[in-house]
Amino acid sequence: MALTAPPEMQALLLDLQALDTHLQQLAHREKTLPEHETLTAITAESESVRATLVDARGDLDDSRTELGRVESDVDLVEKRIARDTERLQSSSSVKDIQGLEHEVASLRTRLNDLEEIQLAVMERVEVLELTVEAAESQHRDHAARLSAAQEAYHAALAALREERAGVLAQRETLSASIPDDLLALYEKQRERYGVGASHLRARVSSASGVELTGSDLETVRAAAPDEVVMCPDSNAILVRTGESGL
Structure with missing residues (x-):
C-alpha cells in the first residue's frame, strides 16, 4: 500500500x-575554512623557525666557548711573558738570558697568533649575536602570527558551530510537525x-x-x-x- x-x-x-x-x-565550510588553511600553513613553518633559532644559538654558544678558550690561552701566554721578562731583569747568567730571550720571542709570536685568532672569533661572535637576534625576532613574529591565526580559526569555527546549532534547532522543530x-x-x-x-x-x-x-x-x-x-x-x-x- x-x-x-x-x-x-x-x-x-x-x-x-x-x-x-x-x-x-x-x-x-568547516572542512575548508580559509582560516584553517592559514593556520596549517603557519604551523608548518614552526619547526623550521624553531630549528633556525636553535642552530643560531648553538653556533653562538660554540663560538663563545671557543673565544673563552682563546682568551684563556692569551692570558696564560701573557703571564708567561711577564714571568720570563721579570726573570730576564734579575738574571746575570748569559746562558739563562739567551734562553729566556728566545722563549720570550717565541711567546710573543704565539701571543700575536692567538690575538689574531681572538679577534677573528670575536668578530664571528658579533655576527652570530646579530644572527641570533634576527632568529629570535623571526621566532617572536611567527609566534604572534600563529597565535592570531589560531584565534581567527577558533572564532570562525565557533561562528559556524553556532550557526549549525541554530539550524539543528529549526530542524528538530520542523521534524516534530511531520x-x-x-x-x-x-x-x-x-x-x-x-x-x-x-x-x-x-x-x-x-x-x-x-x-x-x-x-x-x-x-x-x-x-x-x-x-x-x-x-x-x-x-x-x-x-x-x-x-x-x-
Missing part, C-alpha cells in the same frame, strides 16, 4: 531538505541517496535536474494529491506544488 500524507505535510519536506542542505554546506512514517521515509532516502525530498517545478526534479517525460510524467499526474511518489531519477520523495506544471 502506497504511503499517503497531506500535500501540505509533503511540502514541509522541502523545508526540511533545505535545512539539511544547509547543514551539509556548513560541514563543507508525520512519523513520512519523516522515516525521507530520512531513509536521504541517508541512502543523499537527498530526501525533491521539488517538482515545471516538470523538472530539483534533486536530479531532469525533466519528467513520458510514462514517468503520466505516473505522477495519475497519483492522488496525498500519495507519496518518488523521483524516478534521484529516488527522493517528489514533492508536487502549484509550480510543478502538471
Whole structure:
C-alpha cells in the first residue's frame, strides 16, 4: 500500500531538505575554512623557525666557548711573558738570558697568533649575536602570527558551530510537525541517496535536474494529491506544488 500524507505535510519536506542542505554546506565550510588553511600553513613553518633559532644559538654558544678558550690561552701566554721578562731583569747568567730571550720571542709570536685568532672569533661572535637576534625576532613574529591565526580559526569555527546549532534547532522543530512514517521515509532516502525530498517545478526534479517525460510524467499526474511518489531519477520523495506544471 502506497504511503499517503497531506500535500501540505509533503511540502514541509522541502523545508526540511533545505535545512539539511544547509547543514551539509556548513560541514563543507568547516572542512575548508580559509582560516584553517592559514593556520596549517603557519604551523608548518614552526619547526623550521624553531630549528633556525636553535642552530643560531648553538653556533653562538660554540663560538663563545671557543673565544673563552682563546682568551684563556692569551692570558696564560701573557703571564708567561711577564714571568720570563721579570726573570730576564734579575738574571746575570748569559746562558739563562739567551734562553729566556728566545722563549720570550717565541711567546710573543704565539701571543700575536692567538690575538689574531681572538679577534677573528670575536668578530664571528658579533655576527652570530646579530644572527641570533634576527632568529629570535623571526621566532617572536611567527609566534604572534600563529597565535592570531589560531584565534581567527577558533572564532570562525565557533561562528559556524553556532550557526549549525541554530539550524539543528529549526530542524528538530520542523521534524516534530511531520508525520512519523513520512519523516522515516525521507530520512531513509536521504541517508541512502543523499537527498530526501525533491521539488517538482515545471516538470523538472530539483534533486536530479531532469525533466519528467513520458510514462514517468503520466505516473505522477495519475497519483492522488496525498500519495507519496518518488523521483524516478534521484529516488527522493517528489514533492508536487502549484509550480510543478502538471
